[in-house]
Amino acid sequence: MYRPRPIASLPADTDADGIKVYTIAADGKDVDISRYLPRLRAMKQARPISWRDIPAFTICHEGAKARYLVLGWWGNDNEMFIAVAAEDASGWVEDMSRYSFCLWDMEVMWHERNAFIECMYGAVPSLDAYRADRLCKS
Numbered sequence: 001m002y003r004p005r006p007i008a009s010l011p012a013d014t015d016a017d018g019i020k021v022y023t024i025a026a027d028g029k030d031v032d033i034s035r036y037l038p039r040l041r042a043m044k045q046a047r048p049i050s051w052r053d054i055p056a057f058t059i060c061h062e063g064a065k066a067r068y069l070v071l072g073w074w075g076n077d078n079e080m081f082i083a084v085a086a087e088d089a090s091g092w093v094e095d096m097s098r099y100s101f102c103l104w105d106m107e108v109m110w111h112e113r114n115a116f117i118e119c120m121y122g123a124v125p126s127l128d129a130y131r132a133d134r135l136c137k138s
Contacts, residue, residue, distance in 0.1 A: 002103070005024050005025060005026060005028065005104050006024070006025065006028055007022055007023070007024050007104075007107065007108060007135060007136065008022065008023045008024075008030075008031070008136060009021070009022055009134035009135060009136045010022070010023065010033065012131065012132075014033065015040070015058070017044070017051035017052045017056075018051070018052060018056075018127075018131055019040075019044075019051060019056045019057060019058055019071075020056070020057040020058070020112075020131060020134055021033070021057070021058050021060065022057065022058070022059045022060070022108050022134075022135065023059070023060045023061070023062075024059060024060075024061045024062070024104050024105070024108075025061075025062040026062060026063055026064040027062065029062075031060050031061075031062050033060060035060075035067065036058075036060040036067070036069050039069050039085055039087075039092045040058055040060075040069060040071065042092075043069070043071050043083055043085060043094070044071070047083070049073065051073075053127070054073055054074060054075065054127075055073065055074045055115075055116055055119075055120055055127060055130045055131070056071070056072060056073035056074070057071075057072050057073075057108065057112050058070060058071045058072070059072075059101070059105050059108050061102070061104065061105060063102070066086050066087055066088060066099075067086065067087040068084060068085070068086050068087075068099065068101070068102070068105075069084070069085045069086075069087075069092070070082065070083075070084050070101045070105050071083045071084075071085075072109065072112060074116055074120065077121075078116075078121060080109070080112070080113070080116075082101065084096060084099050084100055084101055085099070086098070086099035107135070108135055111135035112135075115130055115133040115134075116130065118133070119133055
């Protein structure tokens with residue numbers, strides 16, 4: 001059954017490349033970000049992207065049954081790309097045929113869509129403005 005989950009936006013320096021970091025937890029408790037950061041680094045390194053130069057965000061989601069790490073970034077003018085990893089008994093797995101983002105993550109994605117339009121897809125794009133525009137909902 002759907003129940004709202006708190007969404008937190010972590011400080012701008014949480015990711016060295018400036019990626020916005022959000023947390024969501026099914027139990028409503030604070031998320032231990034240290035469990036996600038090594039996987040985030042690995043996901044970024046696996047892609048030939050200059051993370052410092054693009055608008056991007058990540059969601060560290062303590063789900064009811066597993067941990068999920070959603071990495072989203074913007075490219076090709078107006079496309080949002082997504083990579084999802086889930087932690088199961090074997091460790092972190094990236095397999096979009098088995099794991100994806102969920103409806104709670106989509107609230108962050110909707111905010112990020114609007115932030116992208118306002119800050120990056122207008123007459124004067126500003127990556128700094130995009131990175132400053134963060135969702136925080138308790």
